[in-house]
Amino acid sequence: DPAAFASRGFDGRASAVTGTSRRMLEALSVWAALAGRAEAMREITVSDGTGEDRGPILLRFAAAGEGHGPDAHMVENGHLYEALLREIEASPAIALRTFARVANLVRGPGLAEARLADGRRLRAALVAAADGRASPLRELAGIACHGHDYGQTAIVLTVAHELPHQG
Numbered sequence: 482d483p484a485a486f487a488s489r490g491f492d493g494r495a496s497a498v499t500g501t502s503r504r505m506l507e508a509l510s511v512w513a514a515l516a517g518r519a520e521a522m523r524e525i526t527v528s529d530g531t532g533e534d535r536g537p538i539l540l541r542f543a544a545a546g547e548g549h550g551p552d553a554h555m556v557e558n559g560h561l562y563e564a565l566l567r568e569i570e571a572s573p574a575i576a577l578r579t580f581a582r583v584a585n586l587v588r589g590p591g592l593a594e595a596r597l598a599d600g601r602r603l604r605a606a607l608v609a610a611a612d613g614r615a616s617p618l619r620e621l622a623g624i625a626c627h628g629h630d631y632g633q634t635a636i637v638l639t640v641a642h643e644l645p646h647q648g
Contacts, residue, residue: 483579487563493639494558497522503554506564514564519554523648551648578603586621 498506498519506512524543530536542552569575585596586608593608595618610618619626 483566487566491557495555496558498554498556500552511564511568515556515560518560519556521551521648522553523551583618
C-alpha cells in the first residue's frame with residue numbers, strides 16, 4: 482500500500498538528491514514539498530578510513546561557488562515517497578494500480594500489454610519495472626541482472642548532532 486508506506490514515519494533511510502535530480506523534482510512540482518525537509522550537503526568527502534588515519538581522499542564534492550547553492554541534499558526516504566505519491570495521485574495522466582500481480586508481459590513495437598493475474602489487461606507505451614530488487618516484471622521482460630560480491634562491508638548509521646554541522 483503506497484499510502485501506508487509513505488506515512489509510516491522515519492525508517493532510518495535517506496537519499497542524497499543530486500542537483501540534477503532536484504531540478505527534475507522541481508520540474509515535476511515535487512521539490513516544493515521537500516525543500517523544507519531537505520538538508521543541504523555543502524561538502525562531501527569520501528576516504529578509505531576515519532579520523533587521523535583516514536587515508537587518501539578518494540572523492541570530494543563542494544558547493545560550486547557563490548550563487549550556485551549546494552550540489553546535493555539529504556532527504557528522508559519517507560518524505561520523498563510521500564511527496565511523489567501526492568503528485569501521482571493528483572495527476573490525471575497517471576493511473577496507479579496497486580495489489581496487482583503481472584502474470585505475463587507482451588511487448589510489441591510501441592506498445593506493451595501487462596496481463597494481470599486477475600485477468601485484467603493493461604496497455605501502455607512504456608512499462609517501468611519498479612517492483613523491487615528481485616523484480617518479477619524485469620524477469621518477464623527478459624532483462625538480465627548480473628551482480629557480484631565486492632568483498633566489502635559498509636556501516637550505515639543515523640546520528641543526531643549536538644552542534645550544527647554546517648551541511
